[in-house]
Amino acid sequence: xxxxxxxxxxxxxxxxxxxxxxxxxxxxxxxxxxxxxxxxxxxxxxxxxxxxxxxxxxxxxxxxxxxxxxxxxxxxxxxxxxxxxxxxxxxxxxxxxxxxxxxxxxxxxxxxxxxxxxxxxxxxxxxxxxxxxxxxxxxxxxxxxxxxxxxxxxxxxxxxxxxxxxxxxxxxxxxxxxxxxxxxxxxxxxxxxxxxxxxxxxxxxxxxxxxxxxxxxxxxxxxxxxxxxxxxxxxxxxxxxxxxxxxxxxxxxxxxxxxxxxxxxxxxxxxxxxxxxxxxxxxxxxxxxxxxxxxxxxxxxxxxxxxxxxxxxxxxxxxxxxxxxxxxxxxxxxxxxxxxxxxxxxxxxxxxxxxxxxxxxxxxxxxxxxxxxxxxxxxxxxxxxxxxxxxxxxxxxxxxxxxxxxxxxxxxxxxxxxxxxxxxxxxxxxxxxxxxxxxxxxxxxxxxxxxxxxxxxxxxxxxxxxxxxxxxxxxxxxxxxxxxxx
Ligand code: BES
Ligand code: MN
Ligand code: ZN
Numbered sequence: 001x002x003x004x005x006x007x008x009x010x011x012x013x014x015x016x017x018x019x020x021x022x023x024x025x026x027x028x029x030x031x032x033x034x035x036x037x038x039x040x041x042x043x044x045x046x047x048x049x050x051x052x053x054x055x056x057x058x059x060x061x062x063x064x065x066x067x068x069x070x071x072x073x074x075x076x077x078x079x080x081x082x083x084x085x086x087x088x089x090x091x092x093x094x095x096x097x098x099x100x101x102x103x104x105x106x107x108x109x110x111x112x113x114x115x116x117x118x119x120x121x122x123x124x125x126x127x128x129x130x131x132x133x134x135x136x137x138x139x140x141x142x143x144x145x146x147x148x149x150x151x152x153x154x155x156x157x158x159x160x161x162x163x164x165x166x167x168x169x170x171x172x173x174x175x176x177x178x179x180x181x182x183x184x185x186x187x188x189x190x191x192x193x194x195x196x197x198x199x200x201x202x203x204x205x206x207x208x209x210x211x212x213x214x215x216x217x218x219x220x221x222x223x224x225x226x227x228x229x230x231x232x233x234x235x236x237x238x239x240x241x242x243x244x245x246x247x248x249x250x251x252x253x254x255x256x257x258x259x260x261x262x263x264x265x266x267x268x269x270x271x272x273x274x275x276x277x278x279x280x281x282x283x284x285x286x287x288x289x290x291x292x293x294x295x296x297x298x299x300x301x302x303x304x305x306x307x308x309x310x311x312x313x314x315x316x317x318x319x320x321x322x323x324x325x326x327x328x329x330x331x332x333x334x335x336x337x338x339x340x341x342x343x344x345x346x347x348x349x350x351x352x353x354x355x356x357x358x359x360x361x362x363x364x365x366x367x368x369x370x371x372x373x374x375x376x377x378x379x380x381x382x383x384x385x386x387x388x389x390x391x392x393x394x395x396x397x398x399x400x401x402x403x404x405x406x407x408x409x410x411x412x413x414x415x416x417x418x419x420x421x422x423x424x425x426x427x428x429x430x431x432x433x434x435x436x437x438x439x440x441x442x443x444x445x446x447x448x449x450x451x452x453x454x455x456x457x458x459x460x461x462x463x464x465x466x467x468x469x470x471x472x473x474x475x476x477x478x479x480x481x482x483x484x485x486x
Contacts (some may be wrong), residue, residue, distance in 0.1 A: 018105035086120035107151035118163025169297035174471030177290030181469030185262035190310035204296035222349035229311035231319030241306035251360035252303035258366035259285030259310030266339030283460030300485035335423035371434030385452035401475025
């Protein structure tokens with residue numbers, strides 16, 4: 001996708017050289033001074049009641065006399081925020097979906113466009129054109145759209161370009177994360193994930209990758225991670241990514257992504273219905289890869305480490321069994337009461353491994369609990385942290401990237417549920433508050449640094465007709481990393 005900006009007055013919009021003009025209109029009336037060749041038909045459509053200024057409404061006008069763009073689409077926005085702008089752009093692009101429009105010019109009446117609007121525009125355009133093809137090469141293109149031009153005035157041109165650049169980098173990361181989440185488990189193994197990480201390092205010189213195989217993982221002593229992987233024929237991988245954008249002495253941010261390429265539940269097997277969706281259980285890992293891509297493109301002055309424990313969770317003669325006690329890398333023992341609570345068993349070892357980087361902060365990202373989906377639905381990711389600064393930085397990053405999260409509690413009382421008679425802790429607590437006890441479990445491995453946990457079980461993918469990865473929370477994570485730059 002080619003996205004650019006063009007300085008042009010709204011009073012000269014009819015001269016815009018594009019296949020289609022998408023005009024986003026905010027407010028209850030059209031009071032911006034517009035090119036008369038456009039204002040006349042729009043005023044008429046509003047007077048006739050054919051275009052109501054209500055969010056998500058659009059109107060298509062074909063070949064307006066004197067207007068260079070052969071197609072004009074009006075899209076109403078609920079307000080002037082980047083979020084409102086993004087959803088109006090998405091409606092407008094949907095109205096153009098089945099036209100031949102390759103080059104769309106986007107302008108806004110009643111909105112002062114800044115960098116966040118430009119970034120939102122790029123996200124909407126990439127979202128409208130992404131098509132999964134890896135195992136369905138016959139899939140038709142989503143739209144003809146290939147070029148987007150954002151119309152700005154002179155004052156906002158620089159900000160617009162900044163937002164476009166950031167939007168394209170984040171968009172590339174989102175697309176990478178979506179793509180890998182969408183690939184079925186037989187096309188997205190731990191080995192293939194590691195190869196993708198290596199590819200990333202090959203194309204970006206600031207990124208280095210190291211991949212640990214089963215032997216190396218054993219040598220490190222990640223007994224808990226290995227216990228999950230032992231029921232699978234598919235070899236586990238522990239992927240370590242490093243991006244250096246600041247002095248070596250600067251403490252890095254560490255991102256830890258759950259990389260369960262398929263989660264059957266293991267011996268505590270899941271029901272058959274919708275089990276296919278457990279191919280998305282590496283969404284946290286995909287978001288780490290996507291964030292690395294975005295960061296490597298934007299080159300902020302930070303140091304970043306990515307840790308991805310990747311394996312399958314399968315039932316087998318060699319599988320981990322309920323009641324088994326495993327020893328984590330931290331030395332703490334864990335009684336595995338439910339083999340389907342496997343994510344935390346991988347993550348705890350990765351969190352201990354993170355200590356060796358003397359991190360400024362560690363954020364883990366995981367499709368960890370169904371309970372988080374019940375609590376927050378599909379709009380906000382669950383955020384767990386005891387660190388107030390980290391909490392507000394991550395909340396702000398989610399806001400800025402239109403990829404929001406919601407803070408959940410970590411009170412000591414929730415830890416009670418993890419007591420075990422046979423180990424230092426059990427891997428599950430009571431059903432109630434399941435997202436929180438999962439976070440409390442992870443917390444036991446994070447005493448040595450500032451830590452936050454993002455439960456993305458509800459936000460990493462969509463179910464139903466539009467089933468597929470969302471690429472979240474790459475926008476949140478990238479904004480967070482950018483905010484840590486010196
Ligand atoms: N990958 C799942 C979490 C999940 C479930 C994500 C449904 C999205 C939708 C995780 O490994 C899991 O199975 N968690 C269990 C934990 C339970 C056994 C304590 C769950 O949420 O049911
Ligand atoms: Mn599970
Ligand atoms: Zn899982």
